[in-house]
Amino acid sequence: MDSFKITGNRNLSGTIEVSGAKNAILPVMAACLLAPGKSVLRNVPNLIDLKTMSHLLRIIGARVEHVGSTMTIDASDICYIEAPYELVSQMRASIYVLGPLVARLKEARVSFPGGCAIGTRPVDLHLKALEALGVDIAIDHGYIHAKASKLKGAEIYFEKSSVGATINTLMAAVLAEGQTRLLNAAMEPEVDSTIDLLNKMGAKIEGKGSTTLTIQGVENLFPVEMTMIADRIEAGTFLIAGALSTSPVTVANCNPLHLGSALEKLREAGCELLVGESEITVHPPKIIKPFSLITLPYPGFPTDLQAQFMVLATLAEGMSFLEDTIFPDRFMHVAELNRLQADIRLNRNIATVKGVAKLSGAEVMATDLRASAALVLAGCVAEGETIVSRIYHIDRGYDRIEEKLNSIGARITRING
Numbered sequence: 517m518d519s520f521k522i523t524g525n526r527n528l529s530g531t532i533e534v535s536g537a538k539n540a541i542l543p544v545m546a547a548c549l550l551a552p553g554k555s556v557l558r559n560v561p562n563l564i565d566l567k568t569m570s571h572l573l574r575i576i577g578a579r580v581e582h583v584g585s586t587m588t589i590d591a592s593d594i595c596y597i598e599a600p601y602e603l604v605s606q607m608r609a610s611i612y613v614l615g616p617l618v619a620r621l622k623e624a625r626v627s628f629p630g631g632c633a634i635g636t637r638p639v640d641l642h643l644k645a646l647e648a649l650g651v652d653i654a655i656d657h658g659y660i661h662a663k664a665s666k667l668k669g670a671e672i673y674f675e676k677s678s679v680g681a682t683i684n685t686l687m688a689a690v691l692a693e694g695q696t697r698l699l700n701a702a703m704e705p706e707v708d709s710t711i712d713l714l715n716k717m718g719a720k721i722e723g724k725g726s727t728t729l730t731i732q733g734v735e736n737l738f739p740v741e742m743t744m745i746a747d748r749i750e751a752g753t754f755l756i757a758g759a760l761s762t763s764p765v766t767v768a769n770c771n772p773l774h775l776g777s778a779l780e781k782l783r784e785a786g787c788e789l790l791v792g793e794s795e796i797t798v799h800p801p802k803i804i805k806p807f808s809l810i811t812l813p814y815p816g817f818p819t820d821l822q823a824q825f826m827v828l829a830t831l832a833e834g835m836s837f838l839e840d841t842i843f844p845d846r847f848m849h850v851a852e853l854n855r856l857q858a859d860i861r862l863n864r865n866i867a868t869v870k871g872v873a874k875l876s877g878a879e880v881m882a883t884d885l886r887a888s889a890a891l892v893l894a895g896c897v898a899e900g901e902t903i904v905s906r907i908y909h910i911d912r913g914y915d916r917i918e919e920k921l922n923s924i925g926a927r928i929t930r931i932n933g
């Protein structure tokens with residue numbers, strides 16, 4: 517397993533570019549199953565999770581090619597209805613094939629996702645919503661077996677805001693007979709970009725950007741071309757890199773409109789921000805001010821940036837509080853950051869971070885995608901050398917993070933192991 521050797525205490529400066537958004541591309545790839553023919557996606561980075569999804573789509577019978585940053589998905593001949601345990605256990609987003617398969621082939625067998633490093637992540641909302649559309653759901657031998665003779669529009673209220681359940685339901689409802697209304701739907705930009713793709717394909721979805729979505733079912737969808745949105749979480753991660761530096765860092769190719777709550781927190785921490793149409797320059801503060809944050813559904817503060825902001829808090833002058841309400845167990849990075857001599861105490865889903873003058877390099881272990889990103893950021897500012905092991909987690913969602921950070925002055929070496 518590869519690891520990163522990071523020489524710390526580096527000053528970062530310059531411009532760093534953001535890639536296409538993993539969490540927008542994964543559902544869009546699955547949505548391509550709905551339209552017979554060849555769809556083309558642009559701005560698609562090279563990520564392990566996208567390889568896993570490509571593998572899954574190929575098993576289902578699609579032809580997937582990824583050359584440079586262009587991906588083509590030909591879903592003309594899909595025929596196989598199963599998402600095997602081997603793949604779903606590697607990547608929970610495999611559940612995204614459930615909606616499209618049941619809509620197009622009227623049947624799907626998707627392994628039940630097992631445990632996850634960031635806590636229990638049930639799929640009950642996905643299943644309830646599909647049942648409301650007329651899908652019979654049976655659970656057998658660890659698999660979700662979904663079958664429908666016909667999908668019928670329905671009114672569906674989500675008890676909890678869920679990105680995955682909203683998208684899966686949308687992907688089924690677009691081919692259902694009649695009207696579906698989703699209430700308390702998730703409003704994340706990744707939901708919007710899936711809606712954009714589906715509408716381009718010929719679906720009729722209204723209400724984008726709100727919690728109520730109305731879908732008029734159509735009979736067929738058509739393949740399309742689409743450029744994927746920038747990854748707001750990668751952008752946020754690089755903004756923290758800048759905030760921890762002593763020189764300005766410009767994060768290019770991003771959409772500042774998707775980063776409102778994170779930008780607000782950076783300002784609270786004392787950063788000065790210059791916000792353009794597709795780039796943000798962060799001027800780091802001389803002294804990082806402590807802050808409090810609470811993760812919430814969009815447009816609230818994203819859980820996917822909680823770990824990275826915790827690194828900023830470790831070097832603030834005073835006490836910061838970080839609460840995760842989306843994934844209350846998503847704190848595996850706390851123990852690792854404390855190995856770097858941070859001072860963090862965890863009480864249930866609230867971390868109390870007492871700022872320290874400096875972090876000190878050590879060997880740490882990546883536990884999940886965003887926790888790994890946090891450890892890399894911490895390694896870049898810690899004194900001495902930090903080794904981050906198990907970095908396949910980071911390759912799942914960041915395209916060449918070491919090359920990108922090195923281009924603005926970091927010193928990170930990948931050690932193949």
Ligand code: EPU
Nearest residue numbers: 539609637638639640641642676678679680681820842885
């Ligand atoms: N939930 C349920 N039942 C469900 C579905 C969700 O109780 O059927 C709960 C979850 O346990 C959680 C909350 O609802 O407490 C929100 O979860 P959501 O469904 O929105 O999350 P997700 O769709 O499983 C996506 C991202 C995550 C990101 C979350 C929250 C993808 C592939 N994953 O997960 O991304 O943290 O939304 O924004 O889009 C990551 O990229 O590192 C990552 C974990």
